Amino acid sequence: MSTPFYVSPEQWYQDKAEYARKGIARGRPIVALEYDNGIVMMAENRSATLRKISEIYDRIAFGGVGKLDEYETLRKSGVRYADMRGYSFSREDVAGKSLANEYSNVLGSIFTREMKPLEVEILVVEIKETGSALYQIRYDGSMSDMTHWATIGGDSDKLGDVIRGGWKPGLPLKDAAKLARRALAGSGIGASIDDLDEKTLEIAILDRARKGRTFRRIVAEEAKALLSG
Amino acid sequence: MFKGQTYAGDSFYEFLRADHPGLLPDWTHMDWTHVSVLHGTTVLAIVCKEGALMAGDRLATEGHQVGTRDLEKVFRIDDSSMMAIAGAAGPAIEMVRMFQLELEHFEKLDGQPLTFEGKANRLSFLLRQNLPAAMQGLVVMPIFAGFDHDKGRGRIYKFDITGGRFREADYYSTGSGGKDARSTLKKIVRHEDLSREEAIHAAIGALLDAADEDRATGGIDVARGIFPTVKLATRSGVEDVKDEELRRVYDAISAERRAA
Numbered sequence: 511m512s513t514p515f516y517v518s519p520e521q522w523y524q525d526k527a528e529y530a531r532k533g534i535a536r537g538r539p540i541v542a543l544e545y546d547n548g549i550v551m552m553a554e555n556r557s558a559t560l561r562k563i564s565e566i567y568d569r570i571a572f573g574g575v576g577k578l579d580e581y582e583t584l585r586k587s588g589v590r591y592a593d594m595r596g597y598s599f600s601r602e603d604v605a606g607k608s609l610a611n612e613y614s615n616v617l618g619s620i621f622t623r624e625m626k627p628l629e630v631e632i633l634v635v636e637i638k639e640t641g642s643a644l645y646q647i648r649y650d651g652s653m654s655d656m657t658h659w660a661t662i663g664g665d666s667d668k669l670g671d672v673i674r675g676g677w678k679p680g681l682p683l684k685d686a687a688k689l690a691r692r693a694l695a696g697s698g699i700g701a702s703i704d705d706l707d708e709k710t711l712e713i714a715i716l717d718r719a720r721k722g723r724t725f726r727r728i729v730a731e732e733a734k735a736l737l738s739g
Numbered sequence: 740m741f742k743g744q745t746y747a748g749d750s751f752y753e754f755l756r757a758d759h760p761g762l763l764p765d766w767t768h769m770d771w772t773h774v775s776v777l778h779g780t781t782v783l784a785i786v787c788k789e790g791a792l793m794a795g796d797r798l799a800t801e802g803h804q805v806g807t808r809d810l811e812k813v814f815r816i817d818d819s820s821m822m823a824i825a826g827a828a829g830p831a832i833e834m835v836r837m838f839q840l841e842l843e844h845f846e847k848l849d850g851q852p853l854t855f856e857g858k859a860n861r862l863s864f865l866l867r868q869n870l871p872a873a874m875q876g877l878v879v880m881p882i883f884a885g886f887d888h889d890k891g892r893g894r895i896y897k898f899d900i901t902g903g904r905f906r907e908a909d910y911y912s913t914g915s916g917g918k919d920a921r922s923t924l925k926k927i928v929r930h931e932d933l934s935r936e937e938a939i940h941a942a943i944g945a946l947l948d949a950a951d952e953d954r955a956t957g958g959i960d961v962a963r964g965i966f967p968t969v970k971l972a973t974r975s976g977v978e979d980v981k982d983e984e985l986r987r988v989y990d991a992i993s994a995e996r997r998a999a
Contacts, residue, residue: 565847586747587740589847590754597755597840598762612741723843 526627530649533629537575538562539663541693542635542644543677545686548718549635549642552690553663554701555712558729563714565725567592567604569637571716575663576630576649584613584632606636610645610653618651631662637716637724661693669693687713687736708733751844752837752865764833771827771876775802779812779831781949781956782823782882783912783920784895786930787938790886790973791893793821794942796916796950797965798957799828808960813968815977817842820858820885821970825914827877834865834879841865855887859896859904867902880913885972892931893972916949916956923948935971936988939980942969943988959989 540553540562551573553562562581566572566588574581588609596604613632621627632647644660647653659677661669672693681689691711695703701710713728713736720726728736746757755762782795795812798805806828813823814835822838824831841861846852853861862883869879884895895907909930912920923945927933933941943959946967950958959966966989969980 559850561850564850583740586848587744589844590744590746590751591741593751593840593844593847594755594759594762597751597836598759615742616740 526621527650530621530627530629534576534631534649535664537577537631537663539661539666539669539694540573540575540633541659541661541669541673541690542571542573542633543659543673543686543690544642544679544681545683545715546680547683548637548724549644549716550683550686550690551633551635551714552687552694553712554694554706554710556710561712563712565714565723566609566634567596568601568723569716570604570606570609571635571714571725573633573635573662574630577628580628581630581632584616584628584630587616588613588634606634606643606645610634610647613647614651614653616651617647617649621650633660633662635660635716637718642716668696672696683715684736684739691737707737711737749845749848750861751841752868754844764830766830766872766877767875769875771872774876775804776877777801777806777810777828778955779810779825779828779914781912781914781916781920781946781953782812782825783910783917783924783942783945784821784823784882784884784907785910785924785927785933785938785942786884786893786895786908787933787935787971788931789893789935790971791821791884791895792935792938792942792969792971793823793882793884794946794967794969795823795825795914796946796957796967797960798955800915800955808957808963809965811968813970814839815970815979816858816883816885817846817852818976819888819972820855820883821972821977822862823882823884823913825880825917827879830869830872830877831879831881834869834881838862838865854889855885855894858885859883862896863898863902863904865902866898866900870901873900882911882913885977886974888974891974912945912949914956916946916953919949919952919956920945938971939969939984940988940992943967943985944992947989947992959985961989 538554542551551563563573572585592604627649634645636643644656646660659673676689691706716724746754777799784793793813797809799807799810816822887894897905897911910924950956966982966985971978
């Protein structure tokens with residue numbers, strides 16, 4: 511009888527983590543940052559139908575990078591979860607924190623139990639009465655609560671450096687959008703800043719000025735105007 | 740993917756039925772025909788130049804008594820559509836809530852809203868789910884109306900308890916005073932030519948006629964300041980017509996009728 515091949519748990523987790531990281535590093539990043547009246551999210555995305563940024567609930571948005579089918583499934587689960595909570599309690603009782611926890615549990619348990627980890631990184635952002643909450647959830651389920659801005663995906667550290675240098679409280683939407691675009695261009699894996707325009711960027715906001723569903727996509731002429739000047 | 744989720748489609752109702760059946764109401768275990776529950780009375784819809792208008796009085800009856808004087812029976816469903824309810828108020832308002840969520844849920848999951856016809860079909864589906872309760876006395880009679888962006892005009896659908904869905908070209912009214920309101924609305928020659936003001940005038944006139952003939956229709960309660968609910972769906976969204984405007988229309992109609 512042959513001896514079964516032994517792999518230490520450390521090794522096994524390390525291999526899985528490396529596998530997931532490689533997949534995610536290929537994905538174009540997403541940046542989310544506060545502006546004076548909400549949160550703006552931006553990513554390079556040449557498809558107008560396959561989205562990286564989406565609405566979850568009244569004041570909650572979702573961003574996913576990595577394998578599309580995997581974060582799509584997570585996004586849909588999140589919409590079902592949020593709508594179910596809103597139906598059984600009230601719309602005000604749907605919070606970003608519990609949704610982020612749910613994502614963390616799912617990603618964590620898949621990472622430990624399954625052969626293949628999910629090759630995704632998730633962003634859950636929420637606007638509050640004042641300020642906001644931004645949760646970054648990684649492939650292994652680890653979660654960070656970010657303040658003022660957050661980035662996920664390939665080279666997100668470099669993006670973070672640009673935003674750290676330019677972000678300040680009370681930034682108008684136009685300035686926040688320009689900063690986000692500059693960060694995406696500086697990430698190194700995407701297009702240069704001249705190629706990042708309304709056709710190649712996916713832009714959405716959670717707009718505190720709106721009642722009820724605050725999520726809104728900024729496309730076409732409006733996006734062009736936002737990025738100009 | 741989340742714990743307890745097995746359903747993978749786009750319908751919120753079917754998701755609850757599959758994974759959270761305990762959250763869905765079930766009225767089918769008893770006979771409701773001898774129990775007094777709140778009943779909504781008269782609601783109406785008219786096509787007009789800008790889109791479609793919906794109106795309803797505010798009274799709900801409980802048997803032969805007044806149940807509530809200020810019940811809302813006309814609801815905004817989304818940016819382009821509205822729903823008005825008559826019949827058993829509890830299940831009807833629950834159906835409104837489910838319908839709103841059904842459309843929002845689809846839009847979020849699928850990335851685009853349903854067509855106007857698709858929305859009417861979903862309401863038809865929800866009515867079919869209510870059929871067992873309707874057979875036991877909890878009948879819900881909705882009207883669905885709004886602005887159809889694909890067709891570029893206002894549209895109205897009426898329904899029966901089996902979920903049957905019927906398009907009405909110009910106007911419709913249902914509930915206890917529905918027939919009386921229809922008698923008034925049918926005298927208009929071309930509904931689609933009605934201006935916003937003419938449509939509001941016609942709606943209030945029809946509700947006053949319904950209240951005149953039908954004891955269960957509330958009319959306008961000037962003493963308490965309770966006015967009908969009137970909503971207008973146009974290309975730019977769903978608008979609530981304000982009480983002050985309704986008061987002016989009411990005063991104008993009263994003056995006309997006194998003079999006649």
